[in-house]
Amino acid sequence: MHTPRYHWFLLLLVCWAAPAQAEPGATQQQFQPGETYFGHDQHIEYIAGDLPFILSAPHGGREKPEGIVDRKEGTFAFDIGTQELARAIAAEMHQQTGHWPHIIICRISRRKIDCNREIVEACAGNPAAEKIWHDWHRFLTAARDRVVQDFGRGLYIDLHGHGHKIGQLEMGYLHSQLDYDVSNEQLSAPQNVTASSLQAIAALNRRPYADLVRGDFALGTLLMDRGFPATPSKQRPVPTIPYFRGGYNTGRYGRDAAPLAGLQIETNSRGVRDNDKSRAAFAKALTDSLKIYFEAQIGLPLAAKSTPAVSAPVTNALCAPQPACCRRRFRCRARCR
Ligand SMILES: [Zn+2]
Structure with missing residues (x-):
């Protein structure tokens, strides 16, 4: 008789059948949007x-799980409510677009594994933890491959929770706090663009790099406009210390994953992730902000590939309802002519 564990084993065999080296389209066939693996x-x-x-x-x-010993060294802080916040964002985005974002959740305690570290610190040499670490990256890689295959570019966010005194979202682009304490011209210097987790977007973007992280249509600014204090942003251009700049995942799937770009968001708890109502409000603000951000900064609607606005040439009729931010952009104006 098959035990539930045996069923999971069969499911895993199916999941593992789509390695990163699979033929183009294999992951697309393997993972159905909205399904959980x-x-x-x-x-x-x-x-x-x-x-x-x-x-x-x-x-x-x-x-x-008792089978995985606790890690003895590293950071063990539990980002309370971030798993639930990720699910709330998925639900809101699906409600607004009719389609699904790619969501990857680590359900195991950070005492056992740290899914935002390289494998040595993440797993402390524990083979069972290392299998889980590879699961994490296998799914992220599958998501990245699907996004790049379908769109040629896209955005990744690594979602965290901080306990800092100031209740604000900390937007991490891999710059230190000091890196921001300069003029916009200095912040836009080539070495900062190269170090940025948004470098793939910056390469497409004709505006100075500083606009991408603290201009009118920076993600921090858009969230701040919707009632969620954030830094860096136009309103709070230089983060206060302590400030989390972005970690391992942001480097691997942001800076080093072109044409994908990414960032880390360290969320404060109160009003963002402390209860269902907060999480729903933040999920709506983030989705609303990302819809503008995608158009303004990435030149892509937050929509599925099958949506006509993605695959068909942009026409004047389609341009009309675009946000003002998009209409002002050179690239968008050019496409709309
Ligand atoms: Zn964290």
Whole structure:
């Protein structure tokens, strides 16, 4: 008789049938948008998507399997409510667009594994933890491959929670706090663009790099406009210390993943992730902001590939309802002519 564990084993065999080296389209066939897939013992969860957006929550896990010993060194802070916040964002985005973002959730405690570190610190040499770490990256890579295949570019956000005194969103682009304490011209210097997790977007963008992180249509500014204090942003251009600049995932799937770009968002708790109402409000603000951000900064609607606005040439009729930010942009104006 088949035990539930045996069923999971069969499911895993199916999941593993789509390695990163698979033929183009294989991952697309393997992972159905809106369906949930799991890694070993269900510790990593992947909700497959069809939007050009990937969201991961590495530190919101609660599971503490006895078979994996606790890590002895590193950081163990639990980002309370971030797993639930990721699910709320997925639900809101699906409601607004009719399609799914790619969501990757670590359901296991950070005491057992840190899914925002390289494998040595993440797993402390524990082979069972290393399997989970590889699940995490296998799903993220599948999501990245799908987004790049369908859209040629896209955005990744690594979602966290901080306990800093100032209640604001900390937008991490891999710059230190001091890097921001300069003029916009200095911030836009080539060495900062190269170091940025948004470098793939910056390469497409004709505006100075500083506009991308603290201009009118920076993600921090758009969130701040919707009632969620954020830094860096136009309103708060230089982060206060302490400030989280972005970690391992932001480097791997942002800076080093072109044509994908990415960032880390460290969320404050109150009003953002402390209860269902907060999470729903933030999910709406983030989705509303990303719809503008995608058009203004990435030149792509937050929509699935099958949506006519993505695959068909942009016409004057389609340009008309675009936000003012997009109409002002050179590239968009050129496309609209
Ligand atoms: Zn975290």
